[in-house]
Amino acid sequence: MRVVYLDNNATTRVADEVREEMLPYLSELYGNPSSMHTFGGQVHRKIETAREQVAALINAEPEEIIFTSCGTESDNTAIMSCLASSPQKRHIITTRVEHPAVLNFCKTMSRRGYRVTFLPVDKSGRLDLDELQSAITDDTAVVSVMYANNESGVIFPISEIAAIVKARGVPFHTDAVQAAGKIPVDVKKIPVDMMSLSGHKIHAAKGVGALYVRRGTRFSPYIIGGHQERGRRAGTENVASIVGFGRACELAREHLPEEGTRIKEMRDRLERGLHSTCPGARTNGDPENRLPNTLNISFEYVEGEAILLRLNEFNICASSGSACTSGSLEPSHVLRAMGVPFTAIHGSVRFSLSRYTTDEDIDLVLEKMPGIIKELRDLSPYGREAGQAGAHSP
Template identity: 65%
Template sequence: MKEIYLDNNATTKVDEAVFEEMRPYFCELYGNPSSMHFFGGQVQQKVDEARKRVAALLGASPDEIIFTACGTESDNAAIRSALEVFPEKRHVITSRVEHPAVLTQCRNLTQKGYRVTEIGVDSEGRLDMAELKAAVDADTAIVSLMYANNETGVIFPIEEAAAIVKAKGALFHTDAVQAVGKVPINLAASKIDLLSLSGHKLHAPKGIGVLYLRRGTPFRPFMVGGHQEKSRRAGTENAAAIIALGKACELAGQNMAIENSQVKALRDRLQTELMARIPHARINGGAAERLPNTVNIAFEFVEGEAILLLLNELGICASSGSACTSGSLEPSHVLRAMGVPFTCAHGSIRFSLSRYTTAGEIDTVIRELPPIIAHLRQMSPFGREFLKKQ
């Protein structure tokens, strides 16, 4: 069965050009970039080139790029560093809809005596800027807000938030894992101090991430040991993956227009057609500014896991904010923070596209999903009551 992969916010296919770029650095050019000899030195040159490519995508300087193992490490490093840099400050701000990479750490901090404020969102998933403005004070060490939400694709006004935060003297970090490559980011003209990105969300392999650290921002490393990454992240460089990420960032820059035209057009068609064909559905965050590749739709009277499993039978890969797929028993914290009624949250499905998504694949989903929803509604006591009224 050929897969129809619409779960690109979970992970993406490694671009073949990216794979070709990294291939020699396993069996042939396997030197350690830190070595003095030519054999390691030539790897160092490619790592430097990769650093420039990543910096170029973000409008940053190469020395502001720290390679890490993943987005989660970057998030952890950013927040921990701020707390070490400002030991007297005991307040951290984040949002209720963050990825667990940030949220779990912040919630753990409350047990260590920190005050943690989680800024809320409205019913469309938009950040409450007034609440943010009121929350930042002289005791705030760091504010960490995601650039774009992984479940709904809703984009936060990050520059505006950064300006509010910087005016109060706190550090500003953004988890931009979902945004990089889809939304233009120019850190040269930005107030962001720290930014996380993850390779495998933009067609590079898993196991490589970046922490952007604005020049002059005080920093304490999360990983200590050797002098790699200018002693800001110890550990032998994952050279092949770094080189791959450099290529992926170069391609992301070239393909950003495709994300915002071709991918967006397919996403728009998917959501318009599904909404037209399936009654009692709603787009979570539909009125907010969103990533061009993401749509999260709530189907009333049915449960998400059952939808996913039926899609899976047809080779269609998506994901759900339903309780039954998350291992917890309540629907996604993002949908709950938005106040999506429980009646809808349980039946929410996320489709996330990429530049590899084809019109034919979208047609298949538009054709196959409505009967799946109808079938499950026919089986559901609530769906049947609703159908009777029709």
């Protein structure tokens, strides 16, 4: 059976063009880019090409790009570098809705004696910039705020945030893992010091990420060892994945216009369709400032894992912020921070599209979802009234 993959914020399929580009580096071109011989040298040159391609996606200079093993490493490296650069400063500012790569890193730092401010968000998942403004002190070593949220898709006003932070002379990092390749990202227009990127979210292979470090920013490496990446990230390069990442960034640039048109239209059709056919549906997150590929929608009085496993029967892949899917007993920290009501917080489903998503994929979800929600709601002791009322609403 065909797989309907609508979980692209979790990971994406490797583009065919990317795989083709990678293959020689998994077979005949196995040289070490650090070697003196021509055989290794050609690999080195290819990595530099990839660096240019990654830089181009965010309008950076190639020497501002450091390859890492993943988005998480980029995030950890960025924050750690800022802390190491001003060891006398003991305060970190971030948000309550960050990816665990930032959130849990900051929590760990808080256990190691740092003071951490976790900025709240409103019901739509938006930040209060005045609150950010007043949280910054002379003791603040770094502000790390994500570009776009992986769960809700909400895009933060990163230019304004960066301007506020830089006006106070504090280093600013943003996790742009979900934003890059989906919306235009331009480091020449945003005064950001560091930015994290990940390969596998944009149709490259898993195991490669990048950290943008603005020229002139104080930097202290996280992984210590050899002189790779000009001494800023030791360890022999994951050559094939880096090469593929470069190509994936090039493809992402080419396809960027499609994100705001075809992909967004499919997402909107899915959203409208689910709202009209499934009673008690509510979209989570600011619909105005949202990634074009992401829909986070809750179905009241039913539980998310149950929805996912019913969808799974039709080979439809999605995610949920419900407690049961996370292995923890509490629903997603993002939805909790947004104050999603208790009737809906356990029943969230995230659909995330990509350029490989087709109209048929959306059709299948729209066909199957009303039945799934109805059956699960029939099983549920709650919301019987809601279900009946919904049947009469438009």
